Amino acid sequence: MDDDMNDGSTSGEIRDKLVATKQRWAKEGRLLTGRPSHREEDRLPPGQRKTTDWPVLDLGVKPNIPLESWRLQIDGLVEQPMRLDWAQFQALPQTDFTSDIHCVTAWSRFDNRWRGVAVTDLLERVQPKPEAHFVTLHSYDTYTTNLPLEEFAVAYALLATHWEGKPLSLDHGGPVRAVVPQLYFWKSAKWVKRIAFHAADRPGFWEERGYHNHGDPWSEQRYG
Ligand SMILES: Nc1nc2c(c(=O)[nH]1)N[C@H]1C(S)=C(S)[C@@H](COP(=O)(O)O)O[C@H]1N2
Numbered sequence: 001m002d003d004d005m006n007d008g009s010t011s012g013e014i015r016d017k018l019v020a021t022k023q024r025w026a027k028e029g030r031l032l033t034g035r036p037s038h039r040e041e042d043r044l045p046p047g048q049r050k051t052t053d054w055p056v057l058d059l060g061v062k063p064n065i066p067l068e069s070w071r072l073q074i075d076g077l078v079e080q081p082m083r084l085d086w087a088q089f090q091a092l093p094q095t096d097f098t099s100d101i102h103c104v105t106a107w108s109r110f111d112n113r114w115r116g117v118a119v120t121d122l123l124e125r126v127q128p129k130p131e132a133h134f135v136t137l138h139s140y141d142t143y144t145t146n147l148p149l150e151e152f153a154v155a156y157a158l159l160a161t162h163w164e165g166k167p168l169s170l171d172h173g174g175p176v177r178a179v180v181p182q183l184y185f186w187k188s189a190k191w192v193k194r195i196a197f198h199a200a201d202r203p204g205f206w207e208e209r210g211y212h213n214h215g216d217p218w219s220e221q222r223y224g
């Protein structure tokens with residue numbers, strides 16, 4: 001973890017440099033799949049097969065939140081807790097990023113073009129406290145998932161509103177879903193409503209039900 005990004009006491013100059021570097025990596029698509037190579041066989045994690053359609057997987061409840069009542073709450077161990085309405089969320093910088101999806105049910109979908117708010121841009125504003133090490137994403141369908149702050153804070157993680165140039169469909173988590181492409185896709189919460197920062201890890205919905213707590217597809221952290 002780049003403590004510089006979380007520690008308000010570190011000089012802004014260093015932080016700006018870090019952010020600039022990460023933004024450049026993001027533009028270059030660096031570490032797009034957690035691997036430097038873009039050769040197709042190197043992009044498919046072990047046990048995965050490539051698909052070109054995009055399956056829908058969720059708990060079966062698709063919360064249809066009108067944009068007027070949509071809110072995103074960011075709280076817990078942050079210096080600046082926030083509750084954003086749709087206009088405030090839209091006013092944040094918009095980032096385009098292309099990444100691969102790896103679902104624990106063994107399908108992978110390459111080259112998804114996302115647009116949304118980069119997690120790094122959000123972190124810059126809320127400023128996680130130095131003791132914040134874990135994040136829980138809460139969704140409008142009551143789903144939760146947990147991840148280490150350092151996995152959430154990668155340059156290519158987004159709160160996505162668009163896919164392939166179109167607003168994200170309700171099926172796929174619209175109006176806003178997380179996209180944390182270096183982990184299995186169950187970590188990418190659809191219909192995000194709250195992002196909470198914690199000192200200690202708190203297993204989420206699937207993590208409490210036998211899925212791996214971390215979920216790195218490259219080391220096949222599927223269950224357990
Ligand atoms: N809110 C919410 N997010 C969720 C889920 C869910 O049930 N509810 N399912 C997860 C799982 S298991 C997967 S594989 C992906 C599926 O995303 P997709 O339906 O867009 O393919 O969403 C993840 N995010």
Ligand SMILES: [Mo]
Binds near residue numbers: 057105
């Ligand atoms: Mo999944």
